[in-house]
Structure formats: C-alpha cells, structure tokens
Amino acid sequence: MEKRATPLHSDKGSALNLGLRVVFAIFGAYGFSVLAGVAFARGGPFSSPLDAAAFSLMLGFILNVCAIVWVFAAATVSRAALGLLFPAMALAAWLHFSG
Amino acid sequence: MSFNPPFDRPRPLRQSMAWLHTWTGLLLGWLLFVIFASGSLSFFRNEINFWMHPELHHLRDDARAIIHARRVLEREAPDSRQWTITLPGPRDPTLFVAWRADVLSSRYSSPSPRSGASRRPAHGSRPEMKRLGLDPSTGEILKMRESSGATFLFRLHFQLHGVSWFVGRWTVGIAAMVMLVALVTGVIIHRNFFKDFFTFRPNRGKRSWLDAHALVGVVSLPFHFAITFSGLLLLGAMLMPSVVRSVYPDDATGFTMGIRGGRDRFNIAPPSRKPAPLGDLAPMVDAAQEEWRGGRAGSVVVANPGDAGATVEVIQAQGYSLANRGIARRLLFDGITGKRLETPPAKASSAIVSVWNSLVTLHLGRFATPVQRWLLFLAGISGALMIATGLILWRISRFKARGPGEAIPVGCRCVEILNVSGISGWLIALGAYFWAGRLLPDTLFARSEWEIRVFFLAWAASLIHATLRKHLSAWVEQLSFSGALIALLPLVNGLTGVSPLFRSLASGPWQVAGFDLCALFAGALLLFAARKVHLHNFGSIALHEPGERPLPATDERSRRR
Amino acid sequence: MTYPNILIFALSAAGLGFVCLGMDRHAKQALGKAPPLPRGRARLGLGAAMLVLSFGSSVQAYGVSIGITVFFGVIAIVSAGIALSIAYRPSLLRFLGGLAALVAMSVALAGFFS
Numbered sequence: 001m002e003k004r005a006t007p008l009h010s011d012k013g014s015a016l017n018l019g020l021r022v023v024f025a026i027f028g029a030y031g032f033s034v035l036a037g038v039a040f041a042r043g044g045p046f047s048s049p050l051d052a053a054a055f056s057l058m059l060g061f062i063l064n065v066c067a068i069v070w071v072f073a074a075a076t077v078s079r080a081a082l083g084l085l086f087p088a089m090a091l092a093a094w095l096h097f098s099g
Numbered sequence: 100m101s102f103n104p105p106f107d108r109p110r111p112l113r114q115s116m117a118w119l120h121t122w123t124g125l126l127l128g129w130l131l132f133v134i135f136a137s138g139s140l141s142f143f144r145n146e147i148n149f150w151m152h153p154e155l156h157h158l159r160d161d162a163r164a165i166i167h168a169r170r171v172l173e174r175e176a177p178d179s180r181q182w183t184i185t186l187p188g189p190r191d192p193t194l195f196v197a198w199r200a201d202v203l204s205s206r207y208s209s210p211s212p213r214s215g216a217s218r219r220p221a222h223g224s225r226p227e228m229k230r231l232g233l234d235p236s237t238g239e240i241l242k243m244r245e246s247s248g249a250t251f252l253f254r255l256h257f258q259l260h261g262v263s264w265f266v267g268r269w270t271v272g273i274a275a276m277v278m279l280v281a282l283v284t285g286v287i288i289h290r291n292f293f294k295d296f297f298t299f300r301p302n303r304g305k306r307s308w309l310d311a312h313a314l315v316g317v318v319s320l321p322f323h324f325a326i327t328f329s330g331l332l333l334l335g336a337m338l339m340p341s342v343v344r345s346v347y348p349d350d351a352t353g354f355t356m357g358i359r360g361g362r363d364r365f366n367i368a369p370p371s372r373k374p375a376p377l378g379d380l381a382p383m384v385d386a387a388q389e390e391w392r393g394g395r396a397g398s399v400v401v402a403n404p405g406d407a408g409a410t411v412e413v414i415q416a417q418g419y420s421l422a423n424r425g426i427a428r429r430l431l432f433d434g435i436t437g438k439r440l441e442t443p444p445a446k447a448s449s450a451i452v453s454v455w456n457s458l459v460t461l462h463l464g465r466f467a468t469p470v471q472r473w474l475l476f477l478a479g480i481s482g483a484l485m486i487a488t489g490l491i492l493w494r495i496s497r498f499k500a501r502g503p504g505e506a507i508p509v510g511c512r513c514v515e516i517l518n519v520s521g522i523s524g525w526l527i528a529l530g531a532y533f534w535a536g537r538l539l540p541d542t543l544f545a546r547s548e549w550e551i552r553v554f555f556l557a558w559a560a561s562l563i564h565a566t567l568r569k570h571l572s573a574w575v576e577q578l579s580f581s582g583a584l585i586a587l588l589p590l591v592n593g594l595t596g597v598s599p600l601f602r603s604l605a606s607g608p609w610q611v612a613g614f615d616l617c618a619l620f621a622g623a624l625l626l627f628a629a630r631k632v633h634l635h636n637f638g639s640i641a642l643h644e645p646g647e648r649p650l651p652a653t654d655e656r657s658r659r660r
Numbered sequence: 661m662t663y664p665n666i667l668i669f670a671l672s673a674a675g676l677g678f679v680c681l682g683m684d685r686h687a688k689q690a691l692g693k694a695p696p697l698p699r700g701r702a703r704l705g706l707g708a709a710m711l712v713l714s715f716g717s718s719v720q721a722y723g724v725s726i727g728i729t730v731f732f733g734v735i736a737i738v739s740a741g742i743a744l745s746i747a748y749r750p751s752l753l754r755f756l757g758g759l760a761a762l763v764a765m766s767v768a769l770a771g772f773f774s
Binding site: 301315461 | 683685686742
Binding site for chain 2: 015017018033037041046050052054055060061064065069077
C-alpha cells in the first residue's frame, strides 16, 4: 500500500473535501446522467420511443458510473463539481430551448 | 487501509480509485454478497422448488402427458379462449396447465359488445392466468404443500425481504450501481492484468487473498459486468423514471410492456364462432419435434379451443437467440385438422432493443440448457466469491496495519462480525431454510412464513454468535456448522421424501439427485474451509509480515508426498 | 455433455494452456525454465489461435449471442482450473496443452465424419 503522505491540510478540510465529493457522487452524478438520458431520448435520431428509452437508460447508467469515477478522480473538489455542472447546464439549456 | 481519504492533496489516479474501490466494496459488500448468492441459486429455481416439494418426487415424464393435459383443460376451463400446456422436461417433471381467465369465449356467456374482441389486460399488468400442476402419468391434479420454495430466494435477490417492494428494489438498484463502480475501479487499479491472469500463490496470507480476489474477479469479468449492468437495466424504468417519461409522457407502462415484446403478444385472434372439436394434440407435438430434429417441445398454446378457428402453437423448449428475448422456435398448426400453418415471423427487434434484450435475457437465463445454466450459476458464484474474498482481504489488511500491541479498532471488529455472519451466517440461514422446508409439518398454519422465519432467526443467531466469539473461532464454528447443515441435506431428503440419493441417482428425478450432490459438494467445501481456518488458527499466532517466509503450517507437512 | 460442448472446452483448455506456458513466470513453474523469446511467442500465438477456434466453434454451435456467452463461461472455468493447478501441481500443466489439443482434434474429426 502507498505510504501515507504527510498531512499538509487539516483533518477538517479533508473531511469536508470527502463529504462534498460523496454528495456530488450520489446526487450530482445521478442528476447529470438523468439529464443526459432525457436529452438523448428527446433529441436523438431514434426510430421509435422504445429505442429512445432503451438507449437513453443504458447511456444514463454508463454515464452515472463515469461521473462517480470522475468526482473522485478530479484533482480538486471544484474541478469535480464543474466537471459535472458545465455539461449538466449545457444539457439543461438545450432541453429548455428545444422544448 | 485505514480511513484516510487522500482527496485533499495531489495524488495519482490509482490512489483515488483504490480508495473508492475499497469503500464501495466494503460498505455494500455484505448486501452484494447476498444478492449474488441468492441470484446464483435462482438460476436453479425450478430444481430447488422441486426438491422442496417431496410430494412431487414420484412424478415421471410420460408420453401421454399432453392427452391428460387436454382432458383436464376441457374439464376445468372449457370456455377460456387460450390454453397453455407446459410439458414436463429435464428441469421439472410436473405437467402444468394454465388458461386465460380474462378472455372467455362467447359460447357459454351471453353475447356482449366486448365478446369476440380480446380484452386488453389491465393497465400495466399481464393477463389473468389460472394455473394447475398435474401428474403427467395420470393427469391427477397435484396438491402441493405450502412452501416459499426457491421463490423466497429469488425475491430476496431483487427486492429483499421485510421491506416494501419499492424500498427493496431501490436498495438493490443502488447496490448494483455501486457494484459497477467497484468493478470499474477494480479494473483500473489492477496491475499486470494479463501477466497475473493465472497467478495464485497459496499460503501467503494477505498476498493469497489478494490473488484469489483478483483471480475470481478477472476470469469471469465479462459476466460480472454483464450481469451487474443488466441488473440495472431490469430495474431501469424504476431507477430513472424521468428518462422513460420523457418519451412516454402519458403511458406509464408503455416502456415496460414494449421492452418485453409489446401488449400485442397477449392478443388472441377473434374466434369464428362455429364450434368444432379440437383435433388430437399429440401428433402435432410429434410433428414439431420431428421438424426440429430432436429438439424438445416445451409448451403448447391452444387458441380458441372448441372453435373452428382454433390454432395450436408448439414452442420449443430451448431458446435460440438472446437478442430476441431468448425466443424459441415455434410451429403453428390448424386446431381441427392438425395441418401446418404458416408461422408468422417473430417481430425483429431493432439493434438497440437487441442489445438490451441480449443483456437482460442473459441475466434472467431463461434460454439456458442445463450446461449453460451451470455456466451462469458458476459465474454468479465466482462473483459472490469475489465479494467475499474482498471483504476478508479488507479485514486482513486492517488487522495487519495496526501497530504492535494496539487493540483491534472498532470499525475492524464490526467488519469481522459482519464478515462472519454475512457470509457463513447467511449459509447457515440457507441450510436452516432447507431443513425447515422439509421438516416443518404440512399442516402448520402459515407454513411458508415459518420457513422464512427460520431463515432469519438462524441468520440473527449467527450474528449474535459472531459478536460473542473470537474472530477465527467464529469462522471455524460457523463454517463447520453451515457445512454440516448443508452436507446433511441429502439425509434429510432421504428421511422425509421418496427419492433418497441412491435411488434418485439410479432412476429417480435427476433434479433431486443434482440438488443432493451439490449439497454434499458444497457442504464438503465448507467443512474443508473450516479445517483450513482451524489449522491456521493453531499454526500461527500472527499473520505473516511482508517479506517473511511463510510459517510451515501443519497442513503443508501432510501435503508433502 | 454434448459434442460441441466438449470441443469448445478442449480447444479452450489447449489454448489457455499454451498461453499460460508462453508466459515466463508460469513456464518456469511448470517446466523448470523460461522459454527463449521466439518459443514463448510461438506458444502464445498457438494458444491464441486455439482460443479463436474455440470461440468460432461456440458461435457455430449456438449462434452469436449464446455462443459468446458459452465461450466466456468456459474460459472462466478453464482459467480458474489452470490457475489452481499451477499453484498446487505445476507439473500437470506440462501435459495439458498437448493433451487438450489431441482431444480437440479427435473430437473435431469424429464430428467431421459423423
């Protein structure tokens, strides 16, 4: 196992960092993947609603896993949050303006 | 690894993923073990159910089964518009007859505007069916004892027990998503994926557990991904309802019905209203089996029996394509003359739906031959082993990482207790459940609930035992007890049923023989594991430090030629 | 166990056996010494070829979707078996590749003539 690095930051900061990432991973990742699923279902070139729903559900779950991994892999908490927020806002804007 | 999240400082990707893998695995590992174990057993649902009903063990497949089935249906459901006969087969020698109770012919009821048209099933539900089990040799209706059977394990797998189906399925859904994260992070942190493919170094303490965890994980990795992902898909409409609602705005069940083949498959062609006697079914089944060159007929569906427009569809027992929901070959016959009719081609699925179907059908295993079913079962068991070895690995790592003379941390002690009761304790509960299934008196009120109570009481007892005993002693005792309970199941079968192992191996139902043999094998494995832990307990005081040569355990001496 | 199952199993066992012997670490365990690079590569190649044949026969017997499933299932069991046998009885592996290849060839011939 890797040697534990000398803690440069306070334990409180570390706990806050982890807490935020956990919240983003549970709710942020889910919200982002549902948004992406809805956007693809509405906007994608599918031949039937069944295709649209099936594809978007599969995509949604894959994106959910990727988002969770991203939240913990990102170098900083802000990067983790923005990495979810920017695409989510773009998708939300697209959904809003395309009706 | 102690709880020191590295996220507030620069760190390599591997470190983040290792932390995530450890904690997703640890927090939900016990639940996931139960899901994998009960799911694997559910592949053999029919066989386990059959074992738990010894009053059915005398049943044997019979060529006259279809004649008996038709006679009973004519007696019990003369005016139903669709009969389904499930022929006895290698998984179950019981003959089943079923009929649609919601769609009746107009011969015996007063004409109404609705008669003649098939009523759509109630919103979101399947058509109302009535079902009977028959003896294939005599056509006698079978009286079965009240038992939860393997259905309890099946339900436990995807909606747990003791909570509402909504809470249960959501919990399992979250566990599945966490499992997927654990799989992905596990692959990311695994060094030397191909170099270490066959690596297993026994008797090296933590190194061996890590090797075992990696080995069971990697060799059936495609299955772990496929089963976990398809598990999510099966719950998909519930876990991400907004996605479904966005394309089905007014149709609450449009997606769930559509993905299973659509509501049209419940439609029956309107009858011609001219009565005509139904032809012999047996020659039609024989003709179908001849056409399939030995492929067995699994079921027969009669539409509009007693009508001139009656049709008989013979369906093969073996599915041939995952992409089409494990669909089987089917042949259509005219109900009166027995002549072959043009079979309407199965609706082809689009590419996307084929992918969905392949994954989901793989998970459900409805297409599988006995050999394929065993492959799926073993893949599931390897998943359960992967989780179990991971949990044990965590405990060993934490145990080793504490300083000299330091007491066992509370968290580690909790993990120890949960490991023992979650793994060997669950196996004790399983053994107790099967014992109760056979030993509880038939006349006991709420018998099936009592079987389940025994299961949970045994599990709770194992939790208490694990709390009171030292860790390794708890493992030895619980592994021995579960091994004994399960290995003695063939004895219980022999004493309370009509086909003990020696008879079922010779001539009896092989489902019972298979269950008994597996119980013996599994029990023996558990007892062997108990012995290994026991020897380890007495062979060394502390686990090996890295770099130290492994202590010569007593069993190693006995292994040397 | 029907004929296609035995063929798939034998080809997988042969293939994985040769792949295993092509790796330095396991060749040392089973045969006593690591093979020179070209021979190691040849074993890997031969093993891979047999695995491809196993995959092909699985798909031919069961169709694409079920064939892929059966193939991966057989691979899982055989790999676990090989890993355990190297750990406890390394010398067994010496014969595995050749034996399984022999079985596979005879089964294939039997199927060809039946």
